[in-house]
Amino acid sequence: MSPLLQVKNVTKKYGGLTANNDISFDVSENEILSVIGPNGAGKSTLFKMISSFVPTTSGEVLYRGERISNLKPHMVARKGVVRTFQETTIFKSMTVRESVVVAQHLRAKASLAGYFWGSKTAQQDVDSFGRYADELLAFLGMTAISDELASNLPQGNLRALGIAIGLATDPKVLLLDEPFAGMNHDETMRMVDLVRSVRDERGVTVMLVEHDMPAVMKISDRIVVLNFGEKIAEGTPSEIQNNEKVIEAYLGSADDEIGM
Amino acid sequence: MMNLSAKHVLGVAIFLLVIFVGVPLFIAATGRWDFYFTLTSVALLAIASAGVWLTFYIGRINIGQGAFALVGAYVSAILVVKAGWSFWLSLPAAGLFAALVAALLGLPILRLRGVYFAMITLVFTQVATLTALALPITNGAKGITNIPLPSGVSLFGITLIPDFGEIENARMAFYFTACILMVITYATLYRLVNSRLGHLCRSMQQNEELASSIGVNITYIRILIFSISSFFGGIGGAMFGSISQSVYPATFVVKDSVDFMLNCFLGGLGYVFGPMLGTLVIYFGWDLLFEFGKYQLLIYSIILIVVIRFLPDGLLSIRFSKGGKK
Numbered sequence: 058m059s060p061l062l063q064v065k066n067v068t069k070k071y072g073g074l075t076a077n078n079d080i081s082f083d084v085s086e087n088e089i090l091s092v093i094g095p096n097g098a099g100k101s102t103l104f105k106m107i108s109s110f111v112p113t114t115s116g117e118v119l120y121r122g123e124r125i126s127n128l129k130p131h132m133v134a135r136k137g138v139v140r141t142f143q144e145t146t147i148f149k150s151m152t153v154r155e156s157v158v159v160a161q162h163l164r165a166k167a168s169l170a171g172y173f174w175g176s177k178t179a180q181q182d183v184d185s186f187g188r189y190a191d192e193l194l195a196f197l198g199m200t201a202i203s204d205e206l207a208s209n210l211p212q213g214n215l216r217a218l219g220i221a222i223g224l225a226t227d228p229k230v231l232l233l234d235e236p237f238a239g240m241n242h243d244e245t246m247r248m249v250d251l252v253r254s255v256r257d258e259r260g261v262t263v264m265l266v267e268h269d270m271p272a273v274m275k276i277s278d279r280i281v282v283l284n285f286g287e288k289i290a291e292g293t294p295s296e297i298q299n300n301e302k303v304i305e306a307y308l309g310s311a312d313d314e315i316g317m
Numbered sequence: 318m319m320n321l322s323a324k325h326v327l328g329v330a331i332f333l334l335v336i337f338v339g340v341p342l343f344i345a346a347t348g349r350w351d352f353y354f355t356l357t358s359v360a361l362l363a364i365a366s367a368g369v370w371l372t373f374y375i376g377r378i379n380i381g382q383g384a385f386a387l388v389g390a391y392v393s394a395i396l397v398v399k400a401g402w403s404f405w406l407s408l409p410a411a412g413l414f415a416a417l418v419a420a421l422l423g424l425p426i427l428r429l430r431g432v433y434f435a436m437i438t439l440v441f442t443q444v445a446t447l448t449a450l451a452l453p454i455t456n457g458a459k460g461i462t463n464i465p466l467p468s469g470v471s472l473f474g475i476t477l478i479p480d481f482g483e484i485e486n487a488r489m490a491f492y493f494t495a496c497i498l499m500v501i502t503y504a505t506l507y508r509l510v511n512s513r514l515g516h517l518c519r520s521m522q523q524n525e526e527l528a529s530s531i532g533v534n535i536t537y538i539r540i541l542i543f544s545i546s547s548f549f550g551g552i553g554g555a556m557f558g559s560i561s562q563s564v565y566p567a568t569f570v571v572k573d574s575v576d577f578m579l580n581c582f583l584g585g586l587g588y589v590f591g592p593m594l595g596t597l598v599i600y601f602g603w604d605l606l607f608e609f610g611k612y613q614l615l616i617y618s619i620i621l622i623v624v625i626r627f628l629p630d631g632l633l634s635i636r637f638s639k640g641g642k643k
């Protein structure tokens with residue numbers, strides 16, 4: 058079976074700095090693949106190139122054989138490859154439910170003019186967006202906060218909202234940048250289960266960047282390790298834990314530690 | 318279709334009654350026929366301000382509406398005077414032309430945000446004036462004068478719109494026309510803001526990156542909105558030219574562009590009907606301060622600063638302090 062997503066010889070240079078150097082790997086359908094590495098290794102940059110938020114300097118990213126790098130972000134989203142944000146990027150003055158409704162934009166069947174005139178298709182869209190939003194929020198365990206203003210949510214819920222917004226677009230591949238950041242152990246484990254069920258029940262292929270090693274080891278089918286913009290290893294969690302280069306890279310940086 | 322509550326329907330009904338029945342009765346009773354001209358101007362400026370408000374809705378400060386009003390005024394005047402078009406055909410043409418210009422200009426500049434976008438739009442008005450001075454078709458500094466009043470429109474022998482040159486009270490006819498256009502403009506704006514396009518605009522206003530990550534073509538929506546905004550500017554300007562029966566390079570200047578923006582700020586950026594109220598208050602406020610002679614501008618500016626300082630969400634926020642209505 059050919060891979061769902063292929064990163065092919067991708068390089069990104071910012072002036073003299075090489076943030077990603079000749080990175081290649083494949084992602085299979087229905088896989089959970091983590092990208093790890095010390096701070097500044099180029100993980101976020103890689104995700105931004107996959108979602109076309111920044112252009113590659115050279116190399117390309119293919120989704121089902123089609124190039125998705127160096128396009129416009131909305132075009133990549135339309136193909137089904139959707140990123141969430143590392144920063145707490147949300148629609149501040151919308152409620153949780155409103156955010157999830159607006160994020161279903163790609164599912165709309167009626168045209169903008171149809172919505173303006175209130176066509177039947179538009180009415181059906183509006184109804185189905187509402188229903189799906191409720192269903193999705195229930196699935197994510199967020200029903201209780203659905204009418205909260207996004208700007209009033211605590212940190213942990215914001216991450217969940219980011220994922221809810223991403224999922225509302227009905228993605229085939231979801232890119233999560235540090236989804237567990239700022240969460241305590243229990244919250245993280247709940248989130249791990251959630252990401253798993255996103256894959257299991259919704260058939261979404263997940264790529265994630267994460268620093269929480271126990272969570273990464275638990276959740277990932279495979280792991281790609283970056284260090285100073287280079288891919289230094291790729292493999293299953295147990296292969297990665299025993300990889301010489303990886304251990305070295307992590308020992309080299311003081312605060313990150315590869316643990317179980 | 319619009320899910321309006323009874324309260325909203327009542328509010329709109331009262332408003333329509335006031336402008337279409339109350340005002341004419343008041344003017345007839347007091348004999349202040351000059352009020353027609355004043356209120357017609359307010360209605361037309363409110364149409365142009367509605368456009369500026371819409372650009373605010375995608376998070377852009379637009380200080381260039383005067384340019385599009387001027388474009389609209391010239392396009393209509395040229396079509397009527399030089400090409401012999403009916404004013405009623407020239408009106409949508411003026412709006413569409415202004416929208417087209419906006420689409421072309423918007424393509425490169427709408428990527429800019431905040432003060433950068435604002436500064437460039439500020440330059441537009443000056444450029445429009447200079448262009449009108451330079452082009453042969455706009456007649457330079459002399460402008461276009463003696464524009465005939467709108468001719469009648471009839472279909473199958475039935476008069477739909479009478480010839481404005483033949484009716485005895487053209488001022489009243491202009492007033493009604495301007496009010497009808499204003500009502501259509503704000504109904505459109507309300508509908509637009511409350512339909513999917515409006516929701517996408519809100520998403521862009523709050524976070525453009527996130528909006529594009531959910532598949533919103535932000536470039537397209539920006540240009541669409543800026544074009545609609547300028548369409549309103551073109552319509553307001555064209556109508557203005559027709560009433561004054563003349564257009565000059567200085568018919569709309571930078572101060573007008575700034576006023577259009579202030580109308581929106583003052584009325585409230587969170588309320589569709591904000592710019593309408595803002596226009597009314599600023600127009601009359603400016604006139605009332607005439608008494609103060611050379612201090613007029615100073616006092617006017619101080620009052621505006623105070624209002625914006627203490628009512629950052631505009632005048633309408635007094636009534637809707639709980640942020641419910643848009």
Ligand SMILES: Nc1ncnc2c1ncn2[C@@H]1O[C@H](COP(=O)(O)OP(=O)(O)O)[C@@H](O)[C@H]1O
Nearest residue numbers: 071074076094095096097098099100101102103
């Ligand atoms: N827009 C940018 N301009 C210049 N340098 C950048 C930019 N974005 C990231 N970098 C640099 O690229 C390197 C990789 O950054 P990033 O991908 O954010 O790392 P990570 O997510 O792995 O911590 C860092 O050295 C960072 O400073």
Ligand SMILES: [Mg+2]
Nearest residue numbers: 100101102143
């Ligand atoms: Mg990062």
